[in-house]
Amino acid sequence: MSAALRQTWQVTMRGVRVLLRQPGYLGITLTQPIIWLLLFGALFKSIASIPGFHGGSYINYLTPGIVMMLAISSAGWTGMGFVEDIGHGVLDRMLTSPVWRGALNAGTVLYAVLTIVIQSLLIVVLALVLGANYRGGVGGVALMILVAALLGAIFASLSNGVGLLTRQRETLIGAVSFIILPLTFLSGALMQQSLAPHWIQDVAKYNPVNWAVQSARSAAMQHIDWGLVLPRLGLLLAFALLAAAFATRAFRRYQRSL
């Protein structure tokens, strides 16, 4: 087991080193959360004055939504690493070694999660400056970030699986840009669910992004409702494990196609 953990960590550090060597990319990763929060905050500010909106200030309402939106968008690109690795012959070399295949997935997922945690912290601080009121305190904020990490882990694994099975950048780019907006809009990320059409409310019940947004909002912005948060956390965790299993199996599928 310790070998599996070591290998996972080594794979994570490979990503971290690449990130630190590319100041431009690092800059984008850190600026993106700021831009999103400012733009969405400014654009949808008046939602708070719609009759029936009871989320308090819009920045309070929006912060968990932006955290989750960023989590899926950051994590969605994870599989691009393996598409590049296939092109460079790096993946084939790694797969001729006895490395645990799960570590190749888990390591890149952990890297995505680290990125998401840092981006989320940035959003949390910026939102605080913009007047957000974290009623859940430090613990609530920590729980929100944990939820973002779980949601990111799901999408990082899915992205790895899709990258390995299709081996094409274009497919992955298409898939990520295709799903981010629908998943966000079919959730309570930007807009209070009771103000959305009924069919959106129905679909949102099955949307992991919505589970994440609801849990995070309850934990960080309100007085936490464990009855709402715990089942959703459980679902997210189960989904993350399933997605990891799928991605790990995708290595075998990739090898069989060689």
Next chain:
Amino acid sequence: MTAAIEANELIKKYPPDVTALDGVSLAVEPGSIFGLLGPNGAGKSTTVRILTALSQPDSGSVRVAGHDAASEAAAVRRAIGVVGQKHGADPEATGRENLVLQGEFYGITGADLRERVRTSLQTFGLESAADRQVKTYSGGMARRLDVAMGLLHRPRVLFMDEPTTGLDPEARLEMWSGIEALAREEEITILLTTHYMEEADSLASQIAIIDHGRVVAEGTPEGLKSDLRGDTIHIELAGREDDRAAGALADVDGVSDVTRDGRTLHARVADGGAAIPGVLAALSAAGSELASVTVARPSLDEVYLRYAGHAYAAEDEGGQR
């Protein structure tokens, strides 16, 4: 002694209807250098992917270093080193980082790993470039790093898929002497693929020629060449392609194995010099105009021509890459 690498009747098909391997069998003696020779697209890389447990055959079996590649893939992976056709190093990472990650994948850690990486960088002349990103390396340096990575865990069997393709002549010679030293001093069994005849000829003690997914000839380079007995003559026709010249050539006394490759005729004779006058007279009588006539001593090119039924260079150009 049992073979270090043993493949039996490997068949591999890719959808929809490509047969990459059509019954490849081979056996490699421990401590030897085995050359898998053939043009691009002949099935060399597919064979290596299967032998290294990277992919699986549709049927057939593989044993490497005493382990079955299908049921004991993990044991095979631990026993072998692989230097792929493409560079396997991460271009964004440094040489040292690549070696360290490689070691971790084989369960080598801590001081042992650091020491091995240091020695390896020294052995392969990469000390001064150790902490530079691999994307800044020259072709020869990147290739040396590939080999260093393949050997870091001290495998008993090393696979090298076209180790010198794309290298300049100097780097190629350097690679050749390195490969020879590995087999001689470290007693590592090496299977290398190449589409360079002279590479297989000078390095390998045993050769298999692979063509269209089949092993068409197997033996020592000397044995294969001496089997040919005599010389080959190549005649390039100046006029249109036709079979009349080939017919006339086949009728000449002492001429055998006439094959035609477009405008070029190939034939075997016991003694090239003595046969030429008769050949020229026969072709002239048949009304064929000639662009050139050459006589070749036996080489692996001739061996390939004999067993594959077509000249090596022609296939190479048409082959997929």
